[in-house]
Amino acid sequence: MSLGTYKGDYHGYWSGVWREFKKDKLAVVALCFILVLVGVAIFDDLLAGSNPIVLRWNGKIYFPAIFEYREFYAVDFKELAENLKEGDFAVFPPIRYSPTEYDLLSVLSPPSREHLFGTDDRGRDVLSRMIHGTKVSLSIGFVSVGIALLIGIFMGGIAGYYGGIVDFIISRIFEVMITFPVFFLILTILAFRDPSIYNIMIVIGATGWTGIARLVRGEFLKLREYSFVEAAIALGGGDLRVMIKHILPNALAPVLVAATFGVAGAILVESALSFLGFGVPPPNPSWGELLSQSQRYVDFAWWLVLFPGMAIFMTVTAFNLVGEGFRNAMDPKLKSR
C-alpha cells in the first residue's frame, strides 16, 4: 500500500461505490448489456418496423415516418418504396418487419437471410417481435419495481421511523403478505382483471414490495438512532423532512441493490405470466408470449425456444450480476480487495 499518492478530488460515497463496481468485470459487461437493452427498448421503432424512418415523397421530407401520417393511411410501404419518383428516397429500419405484420405465406419458417430469427405461427418476424418485446419486458420490470419501491419505502420507512405500535402493525401486514405464494396471487388477481400491461405492472409491484419494506424498515430502525438524525430534529426538522431528507438518502444503497434484483424477478414473472397466457394481451409482443407459442411446435421450431429463451435468461442474469456487483461494491468488508 502506498500512502500520499492519491490525487484528485474525492466525490463522496457513490463514486467510491462506482470505483469498486468497476473492478468486477462481469458486472460491468452485464451493465453494458442492460444499457444496450434499454437502448433497444427506447429505439425499437427505429430498429424494427415496416415503415421507413425517413421518407422523401413527392419532394416532401417525412421524418420520423414511423408514425402514422394521414397521407399514408393503409399504404403498403414496400410497394411505395419500389415506385419512388426521381429524387425521392426511403430509409428503412434494419429489420423491415413490423411485430404485428402477418405473412401467412411464410409461417414458421426457420432463420434465414429474410427472417434472421425465423417466423412464428402467423408468419411474424421473431426478431422484430423480440425487439418490441424488449420494451414490454423492461418497462414491466422497471415500472413494477418502481411501484414496489414506492410502497416499500413508504411502509418500511414509517414502520422503522415511528417504531412501537405502528411498526408492529405494518410488520404484521408484510409478514402476512410474505406468506402468500406471490405468483398464484398474481394469477388470481389477473383472472379477475383484464391482463393489460398496466395491470400487470401494478399487480407485480403491489405484491413485490414486502422485501423492500423489510429492508427499509431495518435501515430506518438503525439510522433513527444516529446522532445526525437527532441533530436534524434539533435543527427543527419535522418528521417528514427528517425521514425523506436525512434518513432516506442513507438507506438508499441497499434498497437499490434489492431493486436491481427485483427488476430481474419482475421480468421473470412477466415472462411466466405470458407463457401461461395471462400476460400481455395479443397482439402485443413479449418474450414470454413467443416462448408459449413454442410449446406447440417444440419438436421442430427450435428458433421459437432458443431466441426468446436466451433473451429472458441473459436479461435476468445480467440484472442479477449487476445487483451482485453493486452489493459487493457497497459492502465495506470487501473494500480491501
Place this chain on the structure above:
Amino acid sequence: MRNILEIKDLRVSFFSNQGWVEVVSGVSISVPERSTVGIVGESGCGKTVTALSVMRLIPEPPGKIEGGEIVFNGMDLLKLSDRQMRAIRGNRISMIFQEPISSLNPVFTVGEQIGEAIRTHNRVSRKEERERVIELLRLVKIPEPEKRLNSYPHELSGGMCQRVMIAMALSCNPELLIADEPTTALDVTIQAGILELLNELKETMGMSILLITHDLGIVAEIADEVYVMYAGKMVEHALTVELFNNPRHPYTVGLMESIPGLHDTRKKLRAIPGMVPSPLNFPKGCRFQDRCSMVIDKCKVLEPPVVEFDNGHFSLCFRAEEVGQGN
C-alpha cells in the same frame, strides 16, 4: 439582567423494566441574556436529560417530563404544540452535540447540510443560501470556505466537524445555544479553539449559551455561572469565580480535588469514593451521603435544605457553612 431561559422545578422520568424512574428531580436553572451558564456533573447525573428537555427532545416513550416549567422568553416550552416547538428548534434555540462526526449526515456535503439547516426555517434562493453558508463557515473560522463547503464530513477532522455543527446551529441566529459536551470528543488543543470560538460568537451574536460538561476546566474557562448537578439534583450554584474560590458543597469540593493543579504537590489525586447511586434506589435523605466525607446522621434521614450565600450562591447541604472552612 433579564433571563432568557428559566427552568423551574423540572422533573423528568423514564420508564424502565422496574417501573418509572425519576432521573431529574426538581432542577431549576436560569440563563441570563448574553451569558454562558455551565452545568457540571458526572455521567448519568441528568445534565443531558435536562438539556434535551429544553429542546423537548426527550424520547416519549420511554421518557416523560413529569412537571415543572421551561420558560423561554416568557413562553412555557412545555405547553407548546409540536409544530410551534419545531419553529423554535434550530431557529431560536439551537443545540450542538458531543460527537461532531456522527452528528453530520455522511451522505451530504458540509455545504448542503448547512444549507438544509437554513432552508428548514427560511425561504432563500440558491444564491442567497450559498452566500449565507460561506458566511457561516467564515464565522466559525473554517479556512477556505468556498472549497470546504464541497467536503464530506469524513474528509474533515473532528474539530472541523464541530465547527460545521456550530455553523449549522447558528444558521438562524439563535438566542440560545445549548452545547452538550461540545469538546468531549476532541483533542485538548482543539478544545481550546472551539471554546474560544463559542466565547467569541456569544459576544458577536449576542446569544446565551447553556454549556453542559463534566469538565470543570471548561467551565472555568468560559462559563459566567455554574450549576453543579448530582444524581438528578442541583447541589450548588454560584458565579464561576465564586464557586472556584469558595465551594460550598462537599461534592463540588470533591470534584475540584480530583483535578490536578499546575502547582500541585500532592502525590496522588483524591478521587470521590464510591459510585453515583442508581436512580432506581436513591437513598433517603441526601443523595450524596454514601460518598460524602462530611456526612452526619441527619443526612441519612432528611433532605438537605437550600442554604443561600451572597450573589445567588446556594448549596444543598446541611453543613454548607462548614464546607471549605479547613476540613
